[in-house]
Structure formats: structure tokens, C-alpha cells
Amino acid sequence: MIEAIGVEKRNAVLKEKLLKWLPKQSRLETQIFGLALSRFDQETSAEKCFYHPIVALIVQGFKRSMIGNHDADYGERHSMVVGVDMPGIFHITHASQQNPFLSLSVRLDRRIISQLATEMPSIVTSDNKPANPVAISEASEELLEAFIRLVDLLDTPSRIPVFAPMILREIHFHLLSGSQGDCLRLFSTGGTQTSQIAQAITWLRENYTGRLHMEELARQVNMAPSTFNRHFKQVTSLSPLQFQKRLRLYEAERLMLLEGKDAGTAAVMVGYESGSQFNREYKRQFGAPPHRDVAQKRS
Structure with a gap:
């Protein structure tokens, strides 16, 4: 001892x-x-x-x-x-x-x-x-x-x-x-608004590839949509939509860097229906289009 x-x-x-x-x-x-x-x-x-x-x-x-x-x-x-x-x-x-x-x-x-x-x-x-x-x-x-x-x-x-x-x-x-x-x-203590937000974050973490319906997610944690959005941002500094985008883009980057997926395949796998939207949001988050960003990081 x-x-x-x-x-x-x-x-x-x-x-x-x-x-x-x-x-x-x-x-x-x-x-x-x-x-x-x-x-x-x-x-x-x-x-x-x-x-x-x-x-x-x-x-x-x-x-x-x-x-x-x-x-x-x-x-x-x-x-x-x-x-x-x-x-x-x-x-x-x-x-x-x-x-x-x-x-x-x-x-x-x-x-x-x-x-x-x-x-x-x-x-x-x-x-x-x-x-x-x-x-x-x-x-x-x-x-x-x-x-x-x-x-x-x-x-x-x-x-x-x-x-x-x-x-x-x-x-x-x-x-x-x-x-x-x-x-x-x-x-972790039930009954608080922050624990309700934690439940919503866990749900988003497990379902980020699907379309986000704010009202449905707020209802799942028994909060009004406006209250839910305000408290979500207080906890995470991000809106639920921004949070989902981070999840998708981080996973897309991982798929391209570590699993060798091309940008189009990675975009579909993380839930994007539009390749041009994926490229725009990826560039906004990482500072370069997917192909260029991944090539730079590999080099």
C-alpha cells in the first residue's frame, strides 16, 4: 500500500x-x-x-x-x-x-x-x-x-x-x-435541466446521421423547444444544429484520414444528402476543402 x-x-x-x-x-x-x-x-x-x-x-x-x-x-x-x-x-x-x-x-x-x-x-x-x-x-x-x-x-x-x-x-x-x-x-442527477440536456446530447451522439427535428428532440427530454435550445447552448456553447454538424464533420474527417474513404462516401456515411453542402461546411470548419485538408494532414 x-x-x-x-x-x-x-x-x-x-x-x-x-x-x-x-x-x-x-x-x-x-x-x-x-x-x-x-x-x-x-x-x-x-x-x-x-x-x-x-x-x-x-x-x-x-x-x-x-x-x-x-x-x-x-x-x-x-x-x-x-x-x-x-x-x-x-x-x-x-x-x-x-x-x-x-x-x-x-x-x-x-x-x-x-x-x-x-x-x-x-x-x-x-x-x-x-x-x-x-x-x-x-x-x-x-x-x-x-x-x-x-x-x-x-x-x-x-x-x-x-x-x-x-x-x-x-x-x-x-x-x-x-x-x-x-x-x-x-x-448525472435526474430531474435537472442540465441532466435533460445531457440526455439530448447522448441521443445526438448516437443518432447524428439522421435529420434533426428540434421539436421532437426537445419533447424527448420534456422541454419546450425555446427552453431546450437556450439551455443546450448554455451547456455546450453550441446550438443543437451546430453540435450535430461538429459530430458529422469530425467523423467524416476520421473516415477519410484513417479509413481512406473519399469525400463523397464520407459525406453520405455521416448523413449529408448534398455533396456541395458537405464541402462548404467542411471548409468552414477546417479551413480547406476535404481533399486538400486531408492531403495536407497526411503529408
Whole structure:
């Protein structure tokens, strides 16, 4: 068991463990569901991604992010919590082969958050105020220790089914009871407008290729269309239509870059009926038409 050795020493322990599992630049999806380890040996240009509810801890280096329209810049020994599915852009700074960027992330489970909120009413908020989907804070000793024990399990895979669920639940508890708890509680506690928006975002994430009918989506989460649109934008900084466009365009870029699809095929796969509309919106989002943008990124 790790002794009470302070935040800096616990972070040093994590650094040693991550370097062992990541001897070179890579991203490792581990045997523990939802746990990923990352190493970058050089600074990166802006990369697009789509965040699920997650906690990410930087062990070494610095990361600049734009999640929706929310700035999220954080560095060593700080964690970022994202409470709802959000499109984002990030780039790594302060990274070299001698001092690589090191981080780990854990997917968050709304069922665990709801269970803990039910079992511990004192951590449930009754406020129905607009919520920021992103929260950054310095990691506590308890949270760092839980991450250490979780990474330690990778050395004994046979113990993962028994101990990983307990440690993951503990991580959820530390986040809920700390300064980042408001972000998670508001998006995971039923009956709040922000939790209703979270439901709508999840639906959009799973159905982004279809035509968006605002009234139907608002009705699904029991909100008037005007109220729904206003609160959706408060949470995500985007309108529902803009959010859907980001989903489609990010996936189209991935299909072209990683799966070799041509622009026309990618456009149809993500739900566009008009190739010219796809080209216009792609250029507006990424600064160049699909063919040119993908060619530049491949080179």
C-alpha cells in the first residue's frame, strides 16, 4: 500500500509506472475497461476529438484544449473532468523525448455517479443552475493514490475483474466529493435541466446521421423547444444544429484520414444528402476543402 507521501511523490510514482507501460510515444487502451494511457514525445498541432464523460490526469507536460467553446488548459498533477459528450480540439505542449507528455484517462459511468448520489444524499445538489461541462482542478492525494492502485492492477490481470470495479467506484467518489463534483452531479442527477440536456446530447451522439427535428428532440427530454435550445447552448456553447454538424464533420474527417474513404462516401456515411453542402461546411470548419485538408494532414 502506498504511504502518505504527498502529491508530488505520488505523481512521481505514476510517472515511473506510465513510462514502464509506454516506452515510446503511443496511446494504450488497457485491459481495464475505460482506462487509457498516453505518451507524446513532441508537441502536437491541433487535433480534433470527441470527449465522452471522462477524467483525465496529466502526469507530465501541458495540454491546451477547446471543448465546445470552453477553454480547458491544464498541466502536471491537474485533472480535467468532462461531464457530458462534447466535441473538442487539443494540442500538447511541453513535450520532448527527454521529458515526454504523460497522461491517463478514465471513462466515467453515469450509473456509478447516480448510485453514489443516491447512497450519499449529502453530495447531491438541488441547484438547477447552468453548468459548465468542463472542470479542472489539482489532483488530491486520494485521487492520485487510487490511480496508482488502478495502474498497478495491469501487472496482475487476474485481479482486474475483482479490484478494478472497486477502484473505479472510488475514483468516482473522490471526484464527486471534490471541487469537480458539481460538474458531474448536475449532468448525472435526474430531474435537472442540465441532466435533460445531457440526455439530448447522448441521443445526438448516437443518432447524428439522421435529420434533426428540434421539436421532437426537445419533447424527448420534456422541454419546450425555446427552453431546450437556450439551455443546450448554455451547456455546450453550441446550438443543437451546430453540435450535430461538429459530430458529422469530425467523423467524416476520421473516415477519410484513417479509413481512406473519399469525400463523397464520407459525406453520405455521416448523413449529408448534398455533396456541395458537405464541402462548404467542411471548409468552414477546417479551413480547406476535404481533399486538400486531408492531403495536407497526411503529408
